[in-house]
Amino acid sequence: MLATNNKIVIFDTTMRDGELTPGVKMNLQEKIGIAQLLEQMGVDAIEVGYPGRYEKDFEEIFEISKVIKTSTICGLASSDREEIITVAQALAPAAKARIHTYTNVNLSNQSRQSEAEVLAVIKDSISLARNYCDDVEWSAFDATRSELDFLCKSIEVAINSGATTISIPDSLGLMLPEQFAQFLENIFNKVIHINDAIVSVHCHDDLGMAVENSLTALTCGVRQIECAINGLGARKGNADLEKIVQGVLNDGEFQIEIDTSLISIASELVAQITGIEKEK
Numbered sequence: 001m002l003a004t005n006n007k008i009v010i011f012d013t014t015m016r017d018g019e020l021t022p023g024v025k026m027n028l029q030e031k032i033g034i035a036q037l038l039e040q041m042g043v044d045a046i047e048v049g050y051p052g053r054y055e056k057d058f059e060e061i062f063e064i065s066k067v068i069k070t071s072t073i074c075g076l077a078s079s080d081r082e083e084i085i086t087v088a089q090a091l092a093p094a095a096k097a098r099i100h101t102y103t104n105v106n107l108s109n110q111s112r113q114s115e116a117e118v119l120a121v122i123k124d125s126i127s128l129a130r131n132y133c134d135d136v137e138w139s140a141f142d143a144t145r146s147e148l149d150f151l152c153k154s155i156e157v158a159i160n161s162g163a164t165t166i167s168i169p170d171s172l173g174l175m176l177p178e179q180f181a182q183f184l185e186n187i188f189n190k191v192i193h194i195n196d197a198i199v200s201v202h203c204h205d206d207l208g209m210a211v212e213n214s215l216t217a218l219t220c221g222v223r224q225i226e227c228a229i230n231g232l233g234a235r236k237g238n239a240d241l242e243k244i245v246q247g248v249l250n251d252g253e254f255q256i257e258i259d260t261s262l263i264s265i266a267s268e269l270v271a272q273i274t275g276i277e278k279e280k
C-alpha cells in the first residue's frame with residue numbers, strides 16, 4: 001500500500017557519507033558552519049558522523065548537537081552494542097536526535113551468520129537504540145544485492161522492534177531507475193507494516209543514477225531522500241541535494257520545506273572546505 005502523506009524528509013549526509021569522498025576531511029569548525037547553513041536551509045535531518053568508526057566524529061556530533069535546534073541531528077552506528085551506546089552519548093545534548101543504525105542484509109557477503117542470527121541482531125540493535133532515542137533509523141545495508149524475501153523479513157523485524165525510519169540503500173549504486181522502482185514496489189507489497197515507518201532511500205552514483213533513482217522512489221511510497229551537498233559521498237558520491245530539491249519542486253506533487261536560495265551558498269562553502277567543485 002502506498003504512503004498517503006506527501007511531505008518529503010530531506011536527510012543530508014554531507015558530513016558523514018560525504019566525508020568518505022576520497023581525499024575529504026572536515027574539522028569541527030567546518031562541520032559546525034555546514035550544519036548551521038543546513039539548519040537555516042530547513043534540512044530535516046543532518047547526519048554528522050560515525051563515532052564508532054572515527055573518533056573525531058564523537059566530538060563533532062556532541063558539539064553540533066549543542067548548537068542546532070530545529071534540524072534533527074543524526075549519528076551512524078553499526079549493529080554493534082558499543083557503537084550504538086557511543087552514538088547515543090554523542091547525541092546527548094541534541095534537541096532532536098536520531099540514531100541511525102545499519103545491518104548488512106546481503107548474506108552472500110558474510111557466511112558467518114544464519115538468517116535467524118541476523119534477524120536477532122536487527123531486533124537487539126534497534127531495541128537498544130530505542131532505549132536511548134525515540135527516533136531510530138535502520139538501514140538495510142547492501143539491500144539491492146540481498147535476497148528479497150529475507151530483506152522483507154528484516155524490514156518487518158526492524159519495524160516491529162521500533163525503527164521509525166527504514167532506509168533502503170543502493171550501497172554500491174548498481175540500480176537503474178526501472179529496476180529500482182520494481183524492487184521498491186516489491187518491498188511495499190510484501191512488508192505488511194511498511195507504512196508504520198517512513199521509508200527512505202540512500203542512492204550511490206556509481207552509474208550516475210543516484211538522483212533519478214531517488215526521485216523515482218517517491219512514486220513507490222518513499223518519503224525520505226538521503227543526499228549530500230555537491231553529491232559528495234563514497235566512490236562516485238551520493239545523490240546531489242540541490243538536484244533532489246529541484247526535482248521534488250518541479251514534480252509539484254510533494255511537499256518540501258527548503259529555502260532554495262541558500263543551496264548555492266552551501267555548495268560554495270562545501271566546495272571551499274573540501275577543495276572539490278560541484279560537477280555541473
Ligand SMILES: CC(C)C(=O)C(=O)O
Pocket residue numbers: 017102139141142167169170171172202204
Ligand atoms: C550505512 C549505509 C546507509 C550506507 O552508507 C550505504 O549503504 O551506502
